[in-house]
Amino acid sequence: MRFIPTTGAEVAEMLATIGVERISDLFDPIPERFRLNRPLELPPALCEWALIREMEALARANEGVSYASFLGGGAYSHISSVVIDALISRSEFLTAYTPYQPEVSQGTLQAIFEFQGFVCALLDMEVANASVYDAASGLAEACLMADRALKRKARKRIVVSETVHPEYRRVVATYLEHSGIDLELVPMDARGMTDLAALAQAAARGVSGVVVQSPNYLGLVEDLRQARSVADAAGALLVVAISEPVSLGILEPPGSFGADVVVAEGQSFGIPLSFGGPYVGLFATRDKYVRAMPGRIVGATVDREGEPGFVLTLSTREQHIRREKATSNICTNQGLCALAATIYLSLLGKRGLPDLAQRNLSHATWLRRAISALDGFEIAFDGPVFNEFAVRSKRVPVATLLERLEAHRILGGIPLGEDYPHLDDCWLVTATETATRADMERFVNVLDKEGRQ
Amino acid sequence: MTAEPIGTRGLVHREPLLRDISVEGRRGLDLPGGEVAPVDPAEVFPDWALRRAPAGLPEVSEPDVVRHFTRLSQWNYSIDSGMYPLGSCTMKYNPRVNETVARLPGFTGLHPRTPDHLAQGALALMYDLERYLAEITGLDRVTLQPAAGAHGELCGVLMMRAWHVKEHGCPRSKVIVPESAHGTNPASCAIAGYSVVSVKNGPDGIVEPEQVAERMDDDVAGFMVTCPNTLGLFERHIGEIAEIVHAAGGLVYMDGANLNAILGATRPGDLGVDVMHLNLHKTFSTPHGGGGPGSGPVAVRANLAPYLPIPVVVKEGDRYRLDDDLPGTIGKMRSFYGNFAMLVRAYAYIRSLGPEGLKRVAEIAVLNANYLKERLKAHYHLPFDRPCMHELVLTDKFQQAAGVKTLDIAKRLIDYGFHPPTVYFPLVVHGALMIEPTESESKATLDQFVEAMVRIAEECVASPEVLKEAPTKPVRRRLDETRAARRLVLK
Numbered sequence: 003m004r005f006i007p008t009t010g011a012e013v014a015e016m017l018a019t020i021g022v023e024r025i026s027d028l029f030d031p032i033p034e035r036f037r038l039n040r041p042l043e044l045p046p047a048l049c050e051w052a053l054i055r056e057m058e059a060l061a062r063a064n065e066g067v068s069y070a071s072f073l074g075g076g077a078y079s080h081i082s083s084v085v086i087d088a089l090i091s092r093s094e095f096l097t098a099y100t101p102y103q104p105e106v107s108q109g110t111l112q113a114i115f116e117f118q119g120f121v122c123a124l125l126d127m128e129v130a131n132a133s134v135y136d137a138a139s140g141l142a143e144a145c146l147m148a149d150r151a152l153k154r155k156a157r158k159r160i161v162v163s164e165t166v167h168p169e170y171r172r173v174v175a176t177y178l179e180h181s182g183i184d185l186e187l188v189p190m191d192a193r194g195m196t197d198l199a200a201l202a203q204a205a206a207r208g209v210s211g212v213v214v215q216s217p218n219y220l221g222l223v224e225d226l227r228q229a230r231s232v233a234d235a236a237g238a239l240l241v242v243a244i245s246e247p248v249s250l251g252i253l254e255p256p257g258s259f260g261a262d263v264v265v266a267e268g269q270s271f272g273i274p275l276s277f278g279g280p281y282v283g284l285f286a287t288r289d290k291y292v293r294a295m296p297g298r299i300v301g302a303t304v305d306r307e308g309e310p311g312f313v314l315t316l317s318t319r320e321q322h323i324r325r326e327k328a329t330s331n332i333c334t335n336q337g338l339c340a341l342a343a344t345i346y347l348s349l350l351g352k353r354g355l356p357d358l359a360q361r362n363l364s365h366a367t368w369l370r371r372a373i374s375a376l377d378g379f380e381i382a383f384d385g386p387v388f389n390e391f392a393v394r395s396k397r398v399p400v401a402t403l404l405e406r407l408e409a410h411r412i413l414g415g416i417p418l419g420e421d422y423p424h425l426d427d428c429w430l431v432t433a434t435e436t437a438t439r440a441d442m443e444r445f446v447n448v449l450d451k452e453g454r455q
Numbered sequence: 456m457t458a459e460p461i462g463t464r465g466l467v468h469r470e471p472l473l474r475d476i477s478v479e480g481r482r483g484l485d486l487p488g489g490e491v492a493p494v495d496p497a498e499v500f501p502d503w504a505l506r507r508a509p510a511g512l513p514e515v516s517e518p519d520v521v522r523h524f525t526r527l528s529q530w531n532y533s534i535d536s537g538m539y540p541l542g543s544c545t546m547k548y549n550p551r552v553n554e555t556v557a558r559l560p561g562f563t564g565l566h567p568r569t570p571d572h573l574a575q576g577a578l579a580l581m582y583d584l585e586r587y588l589a590e591i592t593g594l595d596r597v598t599l600q601p602a603a604g605a606h607g608e609l610c611g612v613l614m615m616r617a618w619h620v621k622e623h624g625c626p627r628s629k630v631i632v633p634e635s636a637h638g639t640n641p642a643s644c645a646i647a648g649y650s651v652v653s654v655k656n657g658p659d660g661i662v663e664p665e666q667v668a669e670r671m672d673d674d675v676a677g678f679m680v681t682c683p684n685t686l687g688l689f690e691r692h693i694g695e696i697a698e699i700v701h702a703a704g705g706l707v708y709m710d711g712a713n714l715n716a717i718l719g720a721t722r723p724g725d726l727g728v729d730v731m732h733l734n735l736h737k738t739f740s741t742p743h744g745g746g747g748p749g750s751g752p753v754a755v756r757a758n759l760a761p762y763l764p765i766p767v768v769v770k771e772g773d774r775y776r777l778d779d780d781l782p783g784t785i786g787k788m789r790s791f792y793g794n795f796a797m798l799v800r801a802y803a804y805i806r807s808l809g810p811e812g813l814k815r816v817a818e819i820a821v822l823n824a825n826y827l828k829e830r831l832k833a834h835y836h837l838p839f840d841r842p843c844m845h846e847l848v849l850t851d852k853f854q855q856a857a858g859v860k861t862l863d864i865a866k867r868l869i870d871y872g873f874h875p876p877t878v879y880f881p882l883v884v885h886g887a888l889m890i891e892p893t894e895s896e897s898k899a900t901l902d903q904f905v906e907a908m909v910r911i912a913e914e915c916v917a918s919p920e921v922l923k924e925a926p927t928k929p930v931r932r933r934l935d936e937t938r939a940a941r942r943l944v945l946k
Binding site: 019042059101107119136163173175178180191299323336360363436442 | 477481483484486487491496497499503506510513515520521523526527528529530531532533534535536537540542546547548550552554555556557559560562563565566568569570571574576577580587590591603604606607608613616626638639641644645646648688694720721725736742744745747749760764785786788790793795796797799803805806807810811813814816817818821822823825828838841844865866872874875877894895896899926930933934936938940942943945
C-alpha cells in the first residue's frame with residue numbers, strides 16, 4: 003500500500019515495544035460482538051495508473067462540459083489564471099491545517115488577513131471574516147446574526163425578498179426553522195424586482211433583518227437605497243446577498259448603501275465550477291457587529307520580538323470556547339478557496355476588476371439585444387442587468403426549447419418555472435466574458451430556428 | 456539519543472502586504488479581447504447604481520503575485536513537510552493523485568445546473584461514493600451535501616429532529632453530549648433548537664451506561680457520542696448505551712471525526728448508531744487547505760432516509776439523476792450538492808486503498824498511537840493508561856513542578872521540527888496534549904518524535920527557560936494574542 007510506510011518487520015518491532023502479539027490485539031477495546039469479521043464490500047484497490055484511467059472515464063461522461071454554456075444562476079464561468087492552481091497546490095498551503103499554531107502558520111494567516119481586506123474593499127464594508135462555506139449557508143448565518151445583533155425581545159422575524167437566489171432561500175429556511183425566527187417571503191413585482199411596498203409592509207410588523215439580493219436572481223439591479231430606507235424604518239439590519247460579485251467592478255457596493263451584513267458567493271473569483279463546490283462565502287459586516295459575526299477572524303499583532311504577525315482572534319465567539327453559546331457552529335471555513343480568491347483578486351487588481359465587469363456587461367448586452375430581436379422571444383423584464391437576464395419563450399415550452407438547444411450542443415440556461423411558477427414560460431440566460439461571439443451567434447441562430455413553433 | 460533534531464535553520468524572506476508593494480498601472484491578468492463592442496455602464500445603469508470609486512485592490516504583476524504567495528507559503532508548516540500530530544484532526548498524507556483527478560476538466564468545468572443526462576460521470580461518482588460510505592459505516596443512506604464536519608452535525612441533528620416530529624409528534628428538547636465532545640457538538644445542537652445535557656466521562660475515560668440512563672427520558676432526542684472518543688478510547692459501552700437510548704425512543708448520533716481508527720474493524724451502524732457525520736478531510740485524505748474546504752457527509756439508518764437533504768442521487772437502470780421529490784426532507788444545507796471536488800478526492804482515495812487498504816489504515820493508525828503511548832508514558836503523565844485507538848492524550852502534570860506548561864511543550868516541539876499536537880483539548884483533561892500520529896508516519900519518524908518529546912522532558916528539568924523562549928526557529932516567535940483581541944486590526 004503506497005500511502006502507508008510501515009513494513010512487516012517494523013510492525014513486529016512496534017508490537018514488541020507495546021507488548022502485544024498481534025495488531026488485532028490492539029482492537030480488544032472493541033467488544034467482540036461488534037467486530038467486523040469480513041472485508042468491507044468495496045471495489046479492490048487500484049494503482050495510480052488504473053485509478054487515473056477510471057477517473058478520466060468518469061470525467062468524460064460529463065458531456066455537458068463540452069457544450070456551449072449560457073448557465074449561470076449563482077455559478078459562473080470566468081477566465082482564470084494558471085497561477086492560482088500553481089500557488090494553491092503548494093504543499094505548504096494545501097496540506098496545512100487551520101492555523102492554530104500561529105508561529106508556523108503565518109503564510110495562511112497573512113493570506114487570510116489580506117483576503118479580509120480585499121472583501122472589505124470589494125463590498126465597502128468595515129470588517130470581514132475568514133470566509134464561510136458558500137453564499138447560501140452564509141446568508142443563513144447572516145439571518146441568525148441579525149437576530150443576535152439586535153437582541154429583539156418581540157417576535158423574531160426576518161423578511162426575505164423572493165428575488166433572492168432560490169437555493170439561498172431554501173438554506174435560510176433550513177437554518178431558521180428551529181431557531182425561533184419566523185421567515186417571511188416578500189414577492190417580486192411585475193418588473194422582476196422586490197416589491198418594495200410589500201417589503202415595507204412586512205418589515206413594519208417588526209423584523210430583525212431585511213434580506214435582498216443585487217443583482218437579483220433574475221439578473222436585475224435592486225434599489226438598495228430603498229431597501230435601506232425600509233430597514234431603517236423598521237429598525238432592522240439590512241442584509242444583502244450577492245451571487246455574482248464581478249458586478250461590483252461597475253456597481254456601487256452594498257456597503258455604500260449602508261448594508262449591515264453582506265454575504266457574497268466568491269466562486270467567480272478563480273474557483274472552478276466543479277459541479278457546485280467547493281465555493282467560498284464572503285461575509286462582512288460593520289465594526290459594531292463584529293462580536294456577533296460567525297466564523298474565524300484573523301487579526302494583526304506582534305511577536306515577542308516586536309515583529310509584525312497574525313493570529314486567529316476574537317475566538318471567544320466560537321464553538322471551541324463557547325460550545326452551545328457560540329455565535330455559530332462553524333469550525334472549518336473554506337481556506338484554500340479563500341486563498342484562490344485572494345490570488346485572483348490580486349492578479350485582477352484595482353483596474354482589472356472594472357474591466358472584467360465591463361466585458362461581462364458588454365457580452366450580456368450584446369446577447370440580450372440579439373435575443374430581443376427574435377420573433378419567438380421577448381426579454382422578460384426591462385430593468386438593467388449585469389450578466390444575466392430572463393427570456394420569455396412565446397411559442398415553445400421552455401423545457402422543449404432547452405432540449406432542442408441541447409441537440410445543438412448548447413446549454414441554453416436555467417428554467418425559471420420551478421422556482422417561480424408565474425415565470426414558467428421564462429428561463430435565465432447568462433453571458434460572461436467567456437461566452438464567445440461565435441457561441442453567442444450560434445445560440446441566437448438556433449433560438450431563431452427552434453423557437454418559432 | 457544522539458541524532459540532531461530535524462528542525463534546523465532555513466532562509467525565509469520578509470514579505471509585506473500586497474497593498475504595500477502595489478504600483479499604479481500594474482496588473483497581473485490580461486483579459487480576452489473585444490469580440491463585442493464595449494458597453495458603457497453609464498448607458499445601462501442609473502447614476503446612483505454605478506460604482507463611484509474602484510475597489511481598493513492592489514495593482515501588481517503576475518511575478519509579484521507568484522513571489523508574494525510563494526514566500527507566504529514558506530512560512531507554513533504542512534503535512535508534506537513533516538509530522539502533524541494534531542489529535543482528532545487526522546492529518547494524514549493527502550495523496551497527490553487526488554489533486555490530479557479532481558482537476559480533470561470534465562469535473563472542474565461542470566456547471567451545477569447541467570442537465571442530469573449530461574453530468575452522468577459526476578452523478579455516478581456521487582452515487583457510488585454514497586454506497587461506499589454506507590458500507591464503511593454500516594448505515595443505509597448518505598447525504599454528501601454538508602460542507603464540513605460541523606455542517607454535517609447540524610444536518611444530522613436536524614434529521615433526528617424531523618424523525619422525532621414524525622414518530623413522536625414533537626421534536627423533544629434535549630440532547631445528551633459527553634463532556635469530552637468537540638465544541639461543535641453542543642453548538643450544532645443549539646442551532647437545531649436543542650438544549651444540551653452534559654454527561655461526564657467515567658473514571659476510565661469512558662461514558663458509563665448508568666450515567667446516560669439517569670439522564671435519558673422521553674424528552675431526550677438523542678445521545679451524541681464521538682467514538683473512539685477524544686481521549687483516543689473506544690466507547691466500549693456504546694452498544695449498551697444505544698439500547699438504553701433506543702428503549703426511551705431516542706437516537707444515537709456519532710461524531711465521525713475519529714472514524715480513521717475503526718475503518719474495516721467495526722461499523723458504527725453495527726454499534727447501534729443511527730446517524731453520523733464523516734469528515735472526508737480527516738479520514739478520507741482530502742487536504743485541509745489551511746482551514747477548508749472540508750466535506751462532511753452524513754450517514755443514516757433507513758428510518759431517517761426520508762429526511763435527507765435534497766436533492767438525492769437515484770439510479771434508474773444504468774442512468775443517474777438528481778431527485779428533489781422527498782416530501783419529508785429537512786431542506787437544503789447549502790447551495791447545489793456539496794463540495795463536489797472534495798468528493799472526487801475521497802472517492803479516489805477509497806478506490807486507491809480498497810477494502811484491505813482501508814483496514815490497514817486503521818490498523819497502522821492504532822499501532823502508531825499505541826507505540827507512541829508506550830514510549831512516552833515514562834516521560835509524560837498518561838491519565839488513562841489503557842490501550843488507545845488512533846490517538847493518545849498526555850498531560851503536563853510531570854512538568855508542572857518546573858513551571859512548564861503544555862503550551863511551552865507544544866511550542867518547543869516546533870523548534871524540533873514537528874507540528875505540535877492538539878493542546879488543552881479535550882477539556883476534561885487538564886493541560887492535555889492530544890497526539891494523533893495517523894498511519895502515514897513511518898517508525899523512523901515516530902522515533903524522531905519520541906526523541907524530541909523526551910529531550911523536551913529533559914529540558915524541562917535542566918533548562919526550563921528554553922521552553923519558555925520557544926519557538927525560536929520559525930519565522931515568528933510567540934505572538935501576542937491578547938493584543939490582537941484588544942486592539943483589533945482585521946484588515
